[in-house]
Amino acid sequence: MTTVQDRPDHQTAPPSPLAARTSDGLGRSLSLTGVGYRYGGRGQSGAGVGPLNLHIAPGEFVCVVGPSGGGKSTLLSLLAGFLAPQSGQIQLGGEAVRGPHPGLTLVQQEAALFPWLTVTGNVAFGLRGLKRSERAARVSDALRQVGLAGYGPRRVHELSGGQRQRVALARALAVQPGVLLLDEPFSALDHATRTALADELLGLWWQHKLTVVFVTHQLDEALHLGGRILALKNGEVALDAPAKTLSVPRLREVLE
Numbered sequence: 001m002t003t004v005q006d007r008p009d010h011q012t013a014p015p016s017p018l019a020a021r022t023s024d025g026l027g028r029s030l031s032l033t034g035v036g037y038r039y040g041g042r043g044q045s046g047a048g049v050g051p052l053n054l055h056i057a058p059g060e061f062v063c064v065v066g067p068s069g070g071g072k073s074t075l076l077s078l079l080a081g082f083l084a085p086q087s088g089q090i091q092l093g094g095e096a097v098r099g100p101h102p103g104l105t106l107v108q109q110e111a112a113l114f115p116w117l118t119v120t121g122n123v124a125f126g127l128r129g130l131k132r133s134e135r136a137a138r139v140s141d142a143l144r145q146v147g148l149a150g151y152g153p154r155r156v157h158e159l160s161g162g163q164r165q166r167v168a169l170a171r172a173l174a175v176q177p178g179v180l181l182l183d184e185p186f187s188a189l190d191h192a193t194r195t196a197l198a199d200e201l202l203g204l205w206w207q208h209k210l211t212v213v214f215v216t217h218q219l220d221e222a223l224h225l226g227g228r229i230l231a232l233k234n235g236e237v238a239l240d241a242p243a244k245t246l247s248v249p250r251l252r253e254v255l256e
């Protein structure tokens with residue numbers, strides 16, 4: 001587990017982390033070309049997002065912020081393949097995304113764990129195609145990475161809120177995703193747990209060279225975590241800039 005001293009952040013990381021991290025990590029690129037979605041149906045002027053044009057490089061950590069109803073969750077649902085774009089195309093590492101894809105895993109606010117399964121059963125859920133030994137190795141590795149080594153036999157109801165989110169994170173990591181999508185994953189947790197988990201996420205991002213898209217309402221959290229900040233307002237990109245060039249007041253100004 002990372003500590004405050006060894007936590008990689010965007011200030012203390014090596015000078016060109018992205019350039020050094022594009023070749024051999026888990027992270028894959030994500031591209032959106034003219035992606036649009038309206039809840040009333042294609043061509044309607046109702047709520048939704050787009051058209052969006054975005055390129056996220058392998059290993060980028062992007063934080064998505066914006067007012068309530070701005071389109072953050074819709075964007076994540078499109079990226080996760082839960083909603084199909086009504087226009088445009090999403091590509092993961094150059095491959096078209098046409099529905100839920102094993103390379104794109106989503107962690108949500110309320111960890112959607114299966115209460116009838118153990119921690120191990122939950123983490124192994126997405127690994128059913130693998131050999132038993134490989135599955136066991138991935139599960140124990142993922143649990144160790146989120147600080148839950150030894151928790152495998154426990155039931156979900158025996159865990160705290162923070163531990164449940166760790167299990168959800170372990171389940172997402174175990175499939176070795178090309179892009180990790182997080183929709184306010186820590187917002188239901190107390191401040192200390194949220195900060196600790198956010199720092200652990202940074203450690204995992206750095207270690208695995210993951211591509212991360214992280215939705216949050218907390219502007220300070222976004223600036224702390226994200227290398228790049230994407231602000232969505234009325235379904236459109238209101239701002240797309242490096243976190244180091246921004247401040248909380250500047251973000252508030254854009255989002256007003």
Ligand SMILES: Nc1ncnc2c1ncn2[C@@H]1O[C@H](COP(=O)(O)OP(=O)(O)OP(=O)(O)O)[C@@H](O)[C@H]1O
Pocket residue numbers: 039047048066067068069070071072073074075
């Ligand atoms: N299932 C739905 N049917 C109709 N409209 C919807 C549906 N889901 C979301 N919307 C609308 O789409 C727009 C974008 O919603 P979305 O949930 O993506 O915003 P958000 O930025 O994630 O908001 P919040 O921060 O409150 O979670 C909003 O106007 C919302 O009312």
